[in-house]
Amino acid sequence: MPPQSENVETKQSNSNEKLTDTWAIRSCHLYKDEYDDCTSFKARFNQYFIFGKSIDCSSWLTDFRNCERYEQSQGKDVAAGDAIIKSEEQRRNARLQAHYANDTWQKRKQPPEDWAKPLPEWLEKRNENTYLELKQKELMGLATPQEEDRSFCAIM
Amino acid sequence: MGFLTEVWAKAMFTTDTKPPDGILADAQPVQDVNTTKETNEPAPNSKETKEWGYDLYPERRGETYKTKWTRVLFGMEGKENIDRYKCEQNVYWCVKNGPLVKLMMGALRSSGCPIDLRRHISCEVCDPSVTGGYDPVLNQIVVCQNMATNKSMVHGVLTHEMIHMFDYCNNDLDFRNVEHLACTEIRAANLAHCSFLSAMMQGDAAPWSAKQAHQNCVKSKALASVLAVRNISREDAIAAVERVFPKCYADLEPIGRRIRRNSTDQQKAYMEAPLYGYDVY
Numbered sequence: 001m002p003p004q005s006e007n008v009e010t011k012q013s014n015s016n017e018k019l020t021d022t023w024a025i026r027s028c029h030l031y032k033d034e035y036d037d038c039t040s041f042k043a044r045f046n047q048y049f050i051f052g053k054s055i056d057c058s059s060w061l062t063d064f065r066n067c068e069r070y071e072q073s074q075g076k077d078v079a080a081g082d083a084i085i086k087s088e089e090q091r092r093n094a095r096l097q098a099h100y101a102n103d104t105w106q107k108r109k110q111p112p113e114d115w116a117k118p119l120p121e122w123l124e125k126r127n128e129n130t131y132l133e134l135k136q137k138e139l140m141g142l143a144t145p146q147e148e149d150r151s152f153c154a155i156m
Numbered sequence: 157m158g159f160l161t162e163v164w165a166k167a168m169f170t171t172d173t174k175p176p177d178g179i180l181a182d183a184q185p186v187q188d189v190n191t192t193k194e195t196n197e198p199a200p201n202s203k204e205t206k207e208w209g210y211d212l213y214p215e216r217r218g219e220t221y222k223t224k225w226t227r228v229l230f231g232m233e234g235k236e237n238i239d240r241y242k243c244e245q246n247v248y249w250c251v252k253n254g255p256l257v258k259l260m261m262g263a264l265r266s267s268g269c270p271i272d273l274r275r276h277i278s279c280e281v282c283d284p285s286v287t288g289g290y291d292p293v294l295n296q297i298v299v300c301q302n303m304a305t306n307k308s309m310v311h312g313v314l315t316h317e318m319i320h321m322f323d324y325c326n327n328d329l330d331f332r333n334v335e336h337l338a339c340t341e342i343r344a345a346n347l348a349h350c351s352f353l354s355a356m357m358q359g360d361a362a363p364w365s366a367k368q369a370h371q372n373c374v375k376s377k378a379l380a381s382v383l384a385v386r387n388i389s390r391e392d393a394i395a396a397v398e399r400v401f402p403k404c405y406a407d408l409e410p411i412g413r414r415i416r417r418n419s420t421d422q423q424k425a426y427m428e429a430p431l432y433g434y435d436v437y
Binding site for chain 2 (some may be wrong): 052111131139
């Protein structure tokens with residue numbers, strides 16, 4: 001628990017602000033997990049293997065500390081919450097920027113039209129009454145799910 | 157242009173008796189390759205089919221696999237239908253339990269390309285040098301029931317091929333374009349293949365030369381995949397891979413991290429997928 005006075009102060013200073021995008025805040029233990037994993041020996045070796053050096057893990061720790069403050073104030077410590085949201089946004093931007101900067105190909109406006117075009121007849125025929133067909137029907141709610149305990153074991 | 161050219165020079169030096177073309181030039185089994193085929197025009201000769209790399213998947217031509225009675229006698233063949241059933245069970249298991257497969261299926265669905273298990277996945281007997289493939293003509297994943305025989309292998313195949321599907325779904329991807337092919341292969345190797353162990357198996361890394369060896373693993377893996385499906389010269393393939401490498405290597409969507417073996421990276425990637433707008437499957 002942070003000291004009471006600090007809590008009251010933040011509450012007062014931010015009383016009329018409200019956080020949007022709170023969906024971006026993960027559970028606090030996930031930040032801790034990320035930080036611990038990022039600084040573990042195996043991960044450090046993996047970073048050396050990929051980047052040639054250790055990467056900066058401090059943003060996970062900062063997020064974890066802010067997250068704890070935010071949780072313990074029960075969502076009233078807006079500054080801490082805001083800091084996490086900002087940091088998450090940065091993380092998303094970094095990842096998506098690399099994705100959109102990849103101009104090897106053109107982005108589609110719409111999904112391809114031939115995505116689920118009919119299969120040739122011989123393939124349809126081979127697929128009739130197969131396990132995956134049944135399972136797909138189950139997933140779509142067209143068939144009742146069945147127990148799976150059959151095996152090919154011949155001894156029993 | 158550094159690494160691959162060096163490897164190429166070394167390969168030329170050691171195997172200068174063999175011409176560097178065709179699929180079997182590489183001694184290691186190529187794990188996953190794309191198939192591209194022409195459905196409308198039947199291939200006139202074997203050289204033609206080899207150019208599109210689809211003699212690796214005999215059942216794609218509409219024939220069922222023919223067993224040899226000598227091999228049936230020794231119990232090596234003759235269980236194709238049971239194998240197919242088991243393979244389909246593994247596929248379904250991965251769809252239900254595999255974090256990366258679930259992530260990829262969610263990402264595909266939110267991109268407007270939902271996966272229909274029966275329409276988009278097919279278990280088949282293939283050439284022993286491959287474990288799976290993606291057929292862009294029928295838009296289907298081929299899982300090799302004779303080679304990918306356990307859940308983790310099927311999981312690897314499905315993840316790899318779904319990355320190709322994701323690229324095809326989101327981008328105007330032309331599999332005849334060598335740069336596009338190289339890019340999607342780089343991305344698949346980058347996200348799901350090149351752990352330190354597989355890099356070591358491939359000969360691209362060793363404990364004493366691990367620094368940034370991941371890139372080399374991705375490059376040679378992508379090169380092998382490109383060469384396996386396109387009848388182009390090694391030089392051209394290397395040039396294509398090197399040209400698109402920086403951009404495609406940095407593009408980590410939809411998984412967002414380079415998966416480390418025996419870590420919770422897969423689960424973490426799956427958990428953060430909704431933050432990037434991907435469906436939960």
